[in-house]
Amino acid sequence: MLFRRKQEITHADTTVRARAKINLTLDVTGRREDGYHTVEMVMQSIALHDTVRVTTIHGEKKPRGIVLSCSLPFLPTDERNLAYRAAELFYKETGALLETCEIHIEKRIPVAAGLAGGSTDAAAVLRALNALHTAGLTDDELCEMGLKLGADVPFCLRGGTMLAQGIGEELSLLPDMPHCWVVLCKPPFAVPTKEVYQEIDSVDILEHPDNKGMMAALNQGDYEGVCAYLSNVMETVTAAKRRQIGEIKSFLAENGADGTLMSGSGPTVYGLFSDESRAKTAAKMLRRRFADTFLTETCN
Incomplete structure (x- = not known):
């Protein structure tokens, strides 16, 4: 057998x-x-x-x-x-x-x-x-x-x-970004990246990011400089259609964010905070209105 x-x-x-x-x-x-x-x-x-x-x-x-x-x-x-x-x-x-x-x-x-x-x-x-x-x-x-x-x-x-x-x-x-706290807030809608790229061709972009300035700030470990140079041309398209983006940016700025910006083609908006306590408070308040709100930090 x-x-x-x-x-x-x-x-x-x-x-x-x-x-x-x-x-x-x-x-x-x-x-x-x-x-x-x-x-x-x-x-x-x-x-x-x-x-x-x-x-x-x-x-x-x-x-x-x-x-x-x-x-x-x-x-x-x-x-x-x-x-x-x-x-x-x-x-x-x-x-x-x-x-x-x-x-x-x-x-x-x-x-x-x-x-x-x-x-x-x-x-x-x-x-x-x-x-x-x-x-x-x-x-x-x-x-x-x-x-x-x-x-x-x-x-x-x-x-x-x-x-x-x-x-x-x-x-x-690039040199590591100085560590900071990040409050992310995604409004309750999606933004198709392809559509934003299609529309960007027909929009007059009045202000382009100063990437050289941003890189200089990173080279110097200048957190305030990084916040000052935050810039995204996609906001020209996405924020024009969705008022919540501007509202979230304003809220974050008024509640301790050192800089705010929309990420990618959107719709997520983030605020950078050097103070963890302020970041926690801002995230807690935003979460009452927007469920997709997160407190996180930069990671190198």
């Missing part, structure tokens, strides 16, 4: 913090022939994060491929989700063996908020799979792969304080 050895089922998993970002500056500098806009912007990682757990399973009788789950039931869990597409891309480009890859996202970053929530989840999946499969991809190789998913993914892979140019993929490391 022949006996077959039962195939061993093996699990490997890792958990990655997928940090959100804010824009300290955002300038649109042109438009390429392929329709993509070129930008010059300074981006900053913050402590607010999603938790992305990735598990690879080998030896199952019926491999299940990529299985994505999320703490928010309304988010898609198939190829419409950037994290799912990140896993697909990784396996396609590396040739790593895919039997079952389980991904679970515990969402804390607001959705469609201008905080790179989808991009940072995708970046976390790439990092996790690179480790789990010991693929040995360098940061540059991961960023090259991430760019195929979205312009913010390379920054999310690296994090910190960076100047982004091109369509967002040309990254230059």
Whole structure:
């Protein structure tokens, strides 16, 4: 009688913090022939994060491929989700063996908020799979792969304080931003990034960010200078349609924020605070009106 050895089922998993970002500056500098806009912007990682757990399973009788789950039931869990597409891309480009890859996202970053929530989840999946499969991809190789998913993914892979140019993929490391507290407030509506970029071409931008001034402030560790140079041309489009953006900025300024700005294409507005107590008070007051209000801090 022949006996077959039962195939061993093996699990490997890792958990990655997928940090959100804010824009300290955002300038649109042109438009390429392929329709993509070129930008010059300074981006900053913050402590607010999603938790992305990735598990690879080998030896199952019926491999299940990529299985994505999320703490928010309304988010898609198939190829419409950037994290799912990140896993697909990784396996396609590396040739790593895919039997079952389980991904679970515990969402804390607001959705469609201008905080790179989808991009940072995708970046976390790439990092996790690179480790789990010991693929040995360098940061540059991961960023090259991430760019195929979205312009913010390379920054999310690296994090910190960076100047982004091109369509967002040309990254230059900047000195760490001086630590401060950040109050984030997302009004209860979404802003489609594509629509904002389409409209920016028809708007007269009267004031562009002073990126050189911002970088000089960062080089000098000048927190007040950083606050003074906060600027985002996207506000010209988004704030014109949504009065809540201006109202939130005014509230934050009147309640101790050293500087305020809309992040990305919006609609999230943030305030920078050197005083933690003031930041906590402002967040508590804002949360009474806007549920998606968060107290966090800069993260280098």
